[in-house]
Amino acid sequence: MxxxxxxxxxxxxxxxxxxxxxxxxxxxxxxxxxxxxxxxxxxxxxxxxxxxxxxxxxxxxxxxxxxxxxxxxxxxxxxxxxxxxxxxxxxxxxxxxxxxxxxxxxxxxxxxxxxxxxxxxxxxxxxxxxFPSVPRQHHWIEEGLSVYVETIARANAGALTPSLAWDEFIGGMPQGLPKSGDRGLDYTPTWGRTYWGGALFCLLADVRIRQQTDGEYSLRDGLRAIVSSGYNITRSAELRTVLAVADAATGVTVLTELYDDMRAAPYPADIDGLWQALGVSRQAGRVIFNDQAPLVAIRDSITAREY
Ligand SMILES: [Zn+2]
Structure with a gap:
């Protein structure tokens, strides 16, 4: 939008x-x-x-x-x-x-x-x-969801290989990290924080939901609950209300907690630890997977071809 x-x-x-x-x-x-x-x-x-x-x-x-x-x-x-x-x-x-x-x-x-x-x-x-229309200061969630889900949905459909999906994230996500003077996602409406900062919120949320539920639930379950509860672009809503709907569907409060971490503070400081835990890196222009990494199962399930 x-x-x-x-x-x-x-x-x-x-x-x-x-x-x-x-x-x-x-x-x-x-x-x-x-x-x-x-x-x-x-x-x-x-x-x-x-x-x-x-x-x-x-x-x-x-x-x-x-x-x-x-x-x-x-x-x-x-x-x-x-x-x-x-x-x-x-x-x-x-x-x-x-x-x-x-x-x-x-x-x-x-x-x-x-x-x-x-x-x-x-x-x-x-x-x-x-996703419903939310107040302007939360525009990052609307764009972040589109950036993140677009990549995952295409990977799940077999329209994008896992290598290309992670390549996009490794290249793009650092643009969503807070720079000097950042005041959090709600108060730093730059291009990087809006599109990639929002996407980083989604990636962190997806990984944490899967970690905290032993792989039983994912961000997708939360987003599906938002849609099945009747929210869509033709409606307006408060961001916390919508996040609570998604949290309830996953049985954990990852989205609300992560929003509290990222809304008004320059969080996270870096993303290298996440790439290491997921076992993805880029070497000589190619994505390399480390299958000994602690979150390898989560990594593979996020971008798995499903149909
Ligand atoms: Zn958009």
Whole structure:
């Protein structure tokens, strides 16, 4: 969710695009059916080289990856609008929750199948559907969840190898560490602390929940409980309320305690000890796994291919 209150602009665009499609009497909006959910897909009438069917398959596959992680697609009804521009690849996306669950995504006219297969941006945006809108100072949890879950959900789906998943984390997570003058996640709204600081919160929480429950529960169980309790992007909530819902589902209070540690203090100081405990390192540009590390079982279960 990069932008908060631009829903009017987005709506205006949707209406224009819909009006154009009606004028041409072409079925520009297709509805993709997922287990328990419908995604209404609007593809801008532009010359996408790859064709509409491939774009439709990309959205369906991305939605299924998100739905598989959460046990259900996070909203019953969603709208995805694909816009085109010159070039190749997926450029950017935005998720909105103020007038239903909506994702607006921009891709190049010359995008290839390989680029769509490797895409993480649409998955990132769809994951935003699975968390309520919280007060602005907690924006890090919204972005952090999308960054963290996007990687794990793709690994669980077999769309990302464990090596690549840990490579992303080893490269990205240090950007979420507090720098000099940091006042905690709620009070340090820099890019690094928002995206990667939030993702670091999620990784630490996932590891601790698994440790404290002997592997019986994970962050995913907590996040699934948030969705099954009716929270999603179209609702607003207090962060502590939502964290308590997730804690209750796992039987431990990891999320609330970690929030208390990270909300107003520069925590954690470093991440090297965590990589060592998980047995992951990067040497000569490659991820090396140490299978003698104490948390190797947790490491492997986090990024295991599940289907
Ligand atoms: Zn985002």
């Amino acid at each position: 990069f932008v908060w209150r631009r829903n009017r602009l987005m709506l205006a665009w949707l209406v224009c695009a819909l009006a154009t499609s009606l004028a041409r009497a072409e079925p520009e909006v297709v509805t993709l059916e997922l287990p328990g959910a419908s995604v209404h897909l609007l593809i801008e009438d532009q010359p996408f080289a790859i064709g509409r069917d491939a774009l439709q398959d990309w959205v369906q596959r991305s939605a299924l990856i998100v739905g598989s992680y959460y046990g259900q697609f996070p909203v019953v009804e969603a709208h995805v609008a694909i816009r085109g521009r010159r070039g190749s690849g997926v450029y950017n996306g935005r998720a909105f929750g103020t007038v239903g669950a909506v994702v607006n995504i921009t891709i190049g006219f010359d995008s290839t199948q390989a680029e769509l297969d490797d895409d993480w941006i649409l998955i990132h945006e769809l994951i935003h559907f699975a």
